[in-house]
Amino acid sequence: MGAPIFIIFVSSLLVTGFAAKLPKNWTECKVDETMNDCLKGAIQHALNEMIGGTPSLGILPLDPLRFDSITIDQGTGPVSIKLDFSDLDVFGVKDMNILSVDNDWKTMVIETQSPKIELRGDYKIAGQILVLPIQGNGKCVLTMDNFLGHLKFHYQEKTAGSKVYYNINKLDFIFDVDKLTMQFDNLFNGDKALGDNMNKFLNENWKEILNELKPNVARTFAAAFKEIGNRLFTKVPKNNITPA
Numbered sequence: 001m002g003a004p005i006f007i008i009f010v011s012s013l014l015v016t017g018f019a020a021k022l023p024k025n026w027t028e029c030k031v032d033e034t035m036n037d038c039l040k041g042a043i044q045h046a047l048n049e050m051i052g053g054t055p056s057l058g059i060l061p062l063d064p065l066r067f068d069s070i071t072i073d074q075g076t077g078p079v080s081i082k083l084d085f086s087d088l089d090v091f092g093v094k095d096m097n098i099l100s101v102d103n104d105w106k107t108m109v110i111e112t113q114s115p116k117i118e119l120r121g122d123y124k125i126a127g128q129i130l131v132l133p134i135q136g137n138g139k140c141v142l143t144m145d146n147f148l149g150h151l152k153f154h155y156q157e158k159t160a161g162s163k164v165y166y167n168i169n170k171l172d173f174i175f176d177v178d179k180l181t182m183q184f185d186n187l188f189n190g191d192k193a194l195g196d197n198m199n200k201f202l203n204e205n206w207k208e209i210l211n212e213l214k215p216n217v218a219r220t221f222a223a224a225f226k227e228i229g230n231r232l233f234t235k236v237p238k239n240n241i242t243p244a
Contacts, residue, residue, distance in 0.1 A: 039101040051094045064089035064120075070224070072216055079212035081127030081134065088121035092147070105166070107154050114147040123184060129209060134198060138186030146178035153229065163237045168229050173222040175214075180206040
């Protein structure tokens, strides 16, 4: 549920690591006392510019942002479910605001806010939510109002051959929303009465459900961000990101 935050990380790498190849109207941020303020504006600008895609950089449109698959597997507690998403499109990245950036290349913290994030795709679910069993598969829509994201990257240097690269050895992800609205089609093998009642129950109890799932959801997306981030870092030597 926190997928859009990764775009900010990609943007920061582009702004600081590939300045020579960026469009001329993009900002290059120097490593000095003004870097964090510069990055905040530069990442916001880069994000806005990349929403429709940037062919020269090989970047596809970012709104919607596509995830091929995401799995939330929570086996114990009041909410014990396995929820698989596939072909998941995330809308709302175009309205994302960068609140702050704090980066010293040992850690980088990015705070973001979006008025609304909407996830649309296919789902498969089985398990129990609070006191009720749930199962189904089909289309789903999840809408999060006033999405706030906090992402903290912990770095170390890694040597490969004659070059030194940055490596993310830990990633912390926290998010919050003012409201979560859920619609799962085809619950209980298409039983409309059961499905309607379950969707009503989910939305009446969204806060308790989300609080139960938050740690698992955050870990799932953090692992994805870490893997993709390190894939990017292996292509960019340290001295191209933070020149001496």
